[in-house]
Amino acid sequence: MTKADKAYELLKESYPHAKCGLDYGTPFQLLVSTMLSAQATDKSVNQVTEDLYKQYPDLNSFLELTQEEIENKIRKIGLYKNKAKNIYKMLRELKERHNGEVPKNMEDLMSLSGVGRKTASVVLVEAFKIPAFPVDTHVFRITRRIGLSTATTPDKVSDEMMSKLPKYKWHLMHHLLITHGRETCIAQNPKCEACSVSNICNYFRNNKK
DNA sequence: AACTCGGGGCA
DNA sequence: TGCCCAGAGTT
Numbered sequence: 001m002t003k004a005d006k007a008y009e010l011l012k013e014s015y016p017h018a019k020c021g022l023d024y025g026t027p028f029q030l031l032v033s034t035m036l037s038a039q040a041t042d043k044s045v046n047q048v049t050e051d052l053y054k055q056y057p058d059l060n061s062f063l064e065l066t067q068e069e070i071e072n073k074i075r076k077i078g079l080y081k082n083k084a085k086n087i088y089k090m091l092r093e094l095k096e097r098h099n100g101e102v103p104k105n106m107e108d109l110m111s112l113s114g115v116g117r118k119t120a121s122v123v124l125v126e127a128f129k130i131p132a133f134p135v136d137t138h139v140f141r142i143t144r145r146i147g148l149s150t151a152t153t154p155d156k157v158s159d160e161m162m163s164k165l166p167k168y169k170w171h172l173m174h175h176l177l178i179t180h181g182r183e184t185c186i187a188q189n190p191k192c193e194a195c196s197v198s199n200i201c202n203y204f205r206n207n208k209k
Numbered sequence: 210a211a212c213t214c215g216g217g218g219c220a
Numbered sequence: 221t222g223c224c225c226a227g228a229g230t231t
Binding site: 210211212213214216217218219220 | 228
């Protein structure tokens, strides 16, 4: 059993409640929500999108909004100017280049304005159940702390994790790692005393033991 | 690789 | 108050 497999089993035991924190209905809504979630909390995104998707449930209704209107509707979330600009452009790219459908592959998703590898991966995995491995700041920090990856960029960590775990474990492992990062392996002063993988963690061995 | 955007959450 | 956050684009 590899270290990655072992971490998977231990974390699975600890976080039976692990899941994606974003509320959404359709793939289109998940795409928008994930774009909004950059450098913001799920909670603030869910608060804003709950009413937003009732009024504007799909691409065509979003297309009626001006960039300024989008900006005003997401003002409670950080980086709203950038996000509104990117979403406004992305909506039109979906219409013009993708027949109004959310693309189901990494390359087309990443070609959309404001969509990077992390957002594209989340949409593939959560909306379409297509294997991918999103790496956000939590996953990046944790995989390096434990010693599952020594890669220096999120893209490389994503590739490394995919190579170390069987495909069917990718989806849950992503949820386990972000949950671990939110509840236990936090950025400052991680709660190593409450951590279920401390026995295989490089950070714990080097700093706390 | 470093910088910028940004309001909200939390100490 | 001050610091950080489920990122992406630009230089």
